[in-house]
Amino acid sequence: MKYESQKVARLYFIAALGLFVGQILFGLIMGLQYVVGDFLFPAIPFNVARMVHTNLLIVWLLFGFMGAAYFLIPEESETELWSPKLAIVLFWVFLVAGVLTILGYLLVPYARLAEMTGNDILPTMGREFLEQPLLTKIGIVIVALGFVFNVGMTVLRGRKTVISTILMIGLIGLAVMFLFSFYNPENLVRDKFYWWWVVHLWVEGVWELILGSLLAFVLIKVTGVDREVIEKWLYMIVAMALITGILGTGHHYFWIGAPEYWQWLGSVFSAMEPIPFFMMTLFAFNMVNKRRREHPNKAAILWAMGTGVMAFLGAGVWGFLHTLAPINYYTHGTQLTAAHGHMAFYGAYAMVVMCIISYAMPLMRGRIANSNKAQVAEMWGFWLMTVSMVFITLFLTAAGVVQVWLQRYTDTPMPFMLVQDKMAIFFWMREVAGVFFLGGLGVYLWSFFIGTDADAARDNAKVLAKVSTKVREESTQETARA
Amino acid sequence: MNETFTKAMARNIFYGGSLFFILVFLGLTYHTEKVLPERDHRENITEQVVLGKKVWEENNCVGCHSLLGEGAYFAPELGNVYTRFGGSKEAIMAFIKYRPVDGIEGRRSMPQFNLSDEELEAVAEFLKWTSEINTSNWPPNIQG
Numbered sequence: 001m002k003y004e005s006q007k008v009a010r011l012y013f014i015a016a017l018g019l020f021v022g023q024i025l026f027g028l029i030m031g032l033q034y035v036v037g038d039f040l041f042p043a044i045p046f047n048v049a050r051m052v053h054t055n056l057l058i059v060w061l062l063f064g065f066m067g068a069a070y071f072l073i074p075e076e077s078e079t080e081l082w083s084p085k086l087a088i089v090l091f092w093v094f095l096v097a098g099v100l101t102i103l104g105y106l107l108v109p110y111a112r113l114a115e116m117t118g119n120d121i122l123p124t125m126g127r128e129f130l131e132q133p134l135l136t137k138i139g140i141v142i143v144a145l146g147f148v149f150n151v152g153m154t155v156l157r158g159r160k161t162v163i164s165t166i167l168m169i170g171l172i173g174l175a176v177m178f179l180f181s182f183y184n185p186e187n188l189v190r191d192k193f194y195w196w197w198v199v200h201l202w203v204e205g206v207w208e209l210i211l212g213s214l215l216a217f218v219l220i221k222v223t224g225v226d227r228e229v230i231e232k233w234l235y236m237i238v239a240m241a242l243i244t245g246i247l248g249t250g251h252h253y254f255w256i257g258a259p260e261y262w263q264w265l266g267s268v269f270s271a272m273e274p275i276p277f278f279m280m281t282l283f284a285f286n287m288v289n290k291r292r293r294e295h296p297n298k299a300a301i302l303w304a305m306g307t308g309v310m311a312f313l314g315a316g317v318w319g320f321l322h323t324l325a326p327i328n329y330y331t332h333g334t335q336l337t338a339a340h341g342h343m344a345f346y347g348a349y350a351m352v353v354m355c356i357i358s359y360a361m362p363l364m365r366g367r368i369a370n371s372n373k374a375q376v377a378e379m380w381g382f383w384l385m386t387v388s389m390v391f392i393t394l395f396l397t398a399a400g401v402v403q404v405w406l407q408r409y410t411d412t413p414m415p416f417m418l419v420q421d422k423m424a425i426f427f428w429m430r431e432v433a434g435v436f437f438l439g440g441l442g443v444y445l446w447s448f449f450i451g452t453d454a455d456a457a458r459d460n461a462k463v464l465a466k467v468s469t470k471v472r473e474e475s476t477q478e479t480a481r482a
Numbered sequence: 483m484n485e486t487f488t489k490a491m492a493r494n495i496f497y498g499g500s501l502f503f504i505l506v507f508l509g510l511t512y513h514t515e516k517v518l519p520e521r522d523h524r525e526n527i528t529e530q531v532v533l534g535k536k537v538w539e540e541n542n543c544v545g546c547h548s549l550l551g552e553g554a555y556f557a558p559e560l561g562n563v564y565t566r567f568g569g570s571k572e573a574i575m576a577f578i579k580y581r582p583v584d585g586i587e588g589r590r591s592m593p594q595f596n597l598s599d600e601e602l603e604a605v606a607e608f609l610k611w612t613s614e615i616n617t618s619n620w621p622p623n624i625q626g
Contacts, residue, residue, distance in 0.1 A: 034556070037590030042583065045593045046556050047545025111595070114540040126539025128553050162493075184539075186532045188612060189522040192552065193514070228489060235492035242500040246507050255620035256550045257522050258514055263618070265510070330622060333551030333559060413625040416558040417590070 001363040003074040005081035010364045011091050012067025013357045017445065019060035019098070020350070024438050026053040031431040035424050044106065051105050051131045057345065058129065059098045064353030065174075065210055066094075066147055069167060071360045072217050073151045077158025082150050090146045097139040101132055123184055127195055130181045137181055144175040162231035163213045163220075166238055170209030177201045189257035196252045203344075204248055204315075208241035208276060211311070211352050215280060218304050218359045223291035233283045240276040248273045251323050255332055263325035270323040274316030277348070281308035296463040297362065297369035299378040303355035306386060310347025318343055318393065330408040335423070336400030343393040346385075354382075354444075361448070362456065371451030372459045381444025388437035392430050399426035521616040534608025537601045546592070548626075550617060556590065559626030564606075564613035566624050571606035578602060 001007075030049045033039045040049075074081045081087060104113050110126070117133035119125045124134055132140070148171055155164050180197040216234040220227060250266025284305045295301065318340040322331040331337070358378065362370045369375065407419045414422075518524075538544070543560070544553035550561040567573040578595065579602060585591040597605070 030556075033590070036588065038585045038588055041585040041591065042593055045546075046590070047542045047554065050545050050554055050556070051542065110542045111540045119540060123536055123539060126542050126544065128544050131542060131545075162489075186535060187522055187524055187527060188535060188549075189518060189615060190515075191535075192550065193511075232487075232489045232492045235489065235496045239492065239496035239499050242496070243503055246500070246503040247510075249507070252552075253514075255617045256552070257518070257615040257617055259517050259521065260618055262514075329620060332620065333548040333553070333555060335555060338555055407625050408622050413623040415625055420590075 001071075001075070001360070002078075003080050005084040005087075006071045006074050006360075007364050008081065008084050008087040008091070009067040009071035009360060011088065012063045012070065013361060015091070015095055016060045016063035016067060016353060017357070019056050019063065021441065021445070022102075023053055023056035023060060024434075024441055026050075026056065028431070028434050028438060031427070031434050034420075034427040035431065048105055048110070051110075052102055054129055055105070055131065056102065057350075059094075061349050061353060063094070064349075064357070065171070068210075068214050068353065068356045068360075069147070069151050069171060071356065071364075072167065072214070073154050073164055074158075076161045076164040076217070077154050079154060079158035082153035082157070086146060086150050090143050090150075093139065094143045097136055097143075101136045104133065105131075122182065124182055127184065127191070129199055130195070140178065141175070144178065148172055148175055161227075162234055163216050166209050166216075166234060167213035170206045170213065173206030173209065174202060177206060192256045193253065193258060196249055200249045200252055201246070203349075204245040204273060205242065207349065208245065209238050211307075211348055212237045212241070212276075212280065214352050214356050215284065215304060215307065218300060218355055219284065219287045221359060222295040222297060222301050222304065223287045224293035224295075225287045225290055230287065233279070233287075237276050237279045237283060240272075240279060244269050244272040244275060251325075251328070254325050254328055267324045271320060273323070274312065274320050277308075277312040277316040281305075281312045284308035294463055294467040295369070296460040297359060297375070299370070299375045299382070300355060300359040302379055302382055303351060303358045306382060307347060307351035307355050310343065310351055310386060310389070312347075314340065314343025314345075314347035314393065318397075330404050331400065334400045334403045334408070335396050336404070339393045339396035339400055342396065343389055346389045351386075365453070367453060367456040368460045368464075369456065370447070371455035373455065374447050374450040377443055377447035377450055381440050381442075381447055384440025384443055385437055386440075388433045388440055391433035392437065395426045395430040395433060399423040399430070402426070523611070523614055523616075526611055526614065528607065530604045530607040531611045533601070534604035534606070534611075537597065537605050538608055541595050541597075549612065550615070551620065557592065559621060560609060560612075561615075561617065562613050562621055562624065562626050564610045566626065571603070571610060574606040574609060575602040578605065 026049050029040060029044065030046060030053055033041075033046050033049065070081060070087055104117075108116070110131075113133060114125050117135050119134060122134055124137060125131055130137075148168075151171070152168060155168055177198050180194050183194055185191045185194070212234050216230050219225065220230050246269075247265055248270035250262040251270040253262035253266055285308070288301060288305060322328050322336050322340065362368065370378070402423050403419055406414045406422060407416065538549075543549075546554050546557040547560045548555060549559070551559065563574060564571070567577075578592070578597060581592045581594045583594045585593075
């Protein structure tokens with residue numbers, strides 16, 4: 001870490017991880033409600049728990065992205081952040097707005113919340129993932145504008161790199177596409193059509209630019225591979241992301257009333273959407289193999305490779321499973337969608353945020369990397385969470401297959417609720433996997449409190465010493481050969 | 483990636499490719515908007531349907547149900563509920579109206595939303611209109 005102002009990222013990362021815990025707790029509540037239907041009813045009905053679960057996910061990822069940008073942009077631009085004060089003010093605005101919104105969901109009936117927050121003036125609430133009251137949405141826009149302005153000014157007055165440019169395009173795209181959340185036509189078909197301009201063009205569009213640039217940044221730092229090579233990869237990855245992802249939006253237009261040519265377009269282009277994710281996996285593994293230095297932060301390298309693999313599996317493979325229109329006809333809106341959603345969000349976005357946290361947090365605490373003991377614990381957290389997520393996905397996939405078999409792809413379709421009873425075993429197993437995930441998250445968070453600065457310094461010195469000995473030996477051998 | 487494929491080429495593919503597909507996407511959106519009226523039967527969107535959509539949104543129905551396959555997967559699909567309930571608005575209204583306040587022991591149950599008669603009518607009208615959208619024959623069967 002070269003610039004003092006990068007340290008504002010720390011606040012953002014701490015908030016992100018705090019909200020992550022909340023997200024998982026509500027996930028466990030919902031998971032239990034799937035099998036014990038009256039759990040916490042009517043205090044926290046399923047729709048409220050789900051809203052909290054998904055909104056916390058979005059908010060903690062946004063905290064993560066913003067923290068990542070505040071850390072990355074000054075270092076790439078080789079200048080202090082334009083205004084660290086603005087970053088701190090916006091942090092508190094966003095945190096207070098986010099917490100108030102969640103409390104609103106939990107403490108007030110949703111219809112009452114809508115009435116209190118002026119949903120009559122401009123109805124935008126009650127649509128999946130965009131449930132936030134109008135005031136919160138306006139707050140998000142203000143925070144996003146201030147944030148983009150702050151990092152944008154930093155980029156403008158400093159060195160411009162491919163990484164910072166792609167990150168800026170991603171962040172501006174994020175802010176611009178969110179504006180469609182204010183557009184809610186009375187016609188449900190048009191509402192759905194433009195709703196996807198926020199949701200799809202975020203997660204299968206501009207967010208991939210953010211993902212790619214964060215990954216590229218960490219890889220440059222931990223592998224020491226030439227920037228030219230990394231940037232060429234980054235360009236190709238984000239090119240493929242947008243070339244496939246923009247028309248890939250069509251895979252959401254199959255059954256909502258849009259014309260039928262979307263079935264062809266959506267199928268063909270979204271079938272290619274795994275390509276950028278596969279490239280990310282290749283990218284991470286290649287760069288690590290070609291590394292020109294031994295960075296003491298092994299945990300960050302693990303996260304970088306992990307996010308590539310899991311994004312490819314979750315977003316790429318599990319997305320492809322049900323993206324072709326003739327298959328999607330039977331799988332649309334079943335537990336297969338839930339299976340895909342869980343692994344994709346974890347693999348692509350949760351993991352890349354934890355990757356940059358893993359790299360940046362020790363630096364902000366004055367260490368090159370954490371002590372060995374802390375890194376081992378962090379890696380335990382990585383594996384527990386990742387393997388648990390694989391099982392969550394597999395159990396939901398099994399549930400989805402049963403659902404399709406009994407309710408959709410059959411001559412004698414059974415009613416929804418009867419089929420849900422038949423899937424209960426898989427819902428129970430998913431819940432158990434979820435408890436393991438929470439355990440993994442606990443180990444991960446605990447790793448931040450292991451080891452002193454002195455332990456870290458000692459362990460880092462060992463790695464660096466080993467490298468320099470190796471380099472010396474190699475050069476002696478070469479001299480001998482010569 | 484080898485030396486003949488330069489960073490400048492990669493950059494051009496990114497900017498050129500993205501711009502091209504953004505324009506194609508906008509063109510297709512324009513076309514979709516032009517042909518949509520035949521498929522969504524917007525002439526049947528009455529004030530009641532509009533109110534019904536608002537009631538649907540303000541009670542976060544999509545937090546449990548799916549509508550045309552989108553939403554949550556905790557409760558039945560409602561895009562075709564009007565057909566599933568035998569083309570009866572009354573059945574829909576009665577179902578919503580008589581949900582037990584404290585739920586059903588051990589089972590999933592829809593909350594009691596205390597909707598007014600006007601709101602109940604409106605939601606039913608909204609779901610009736612939704613069931614008439616041309617969804618390319620989705621869902622595959624009556625169970626949604």
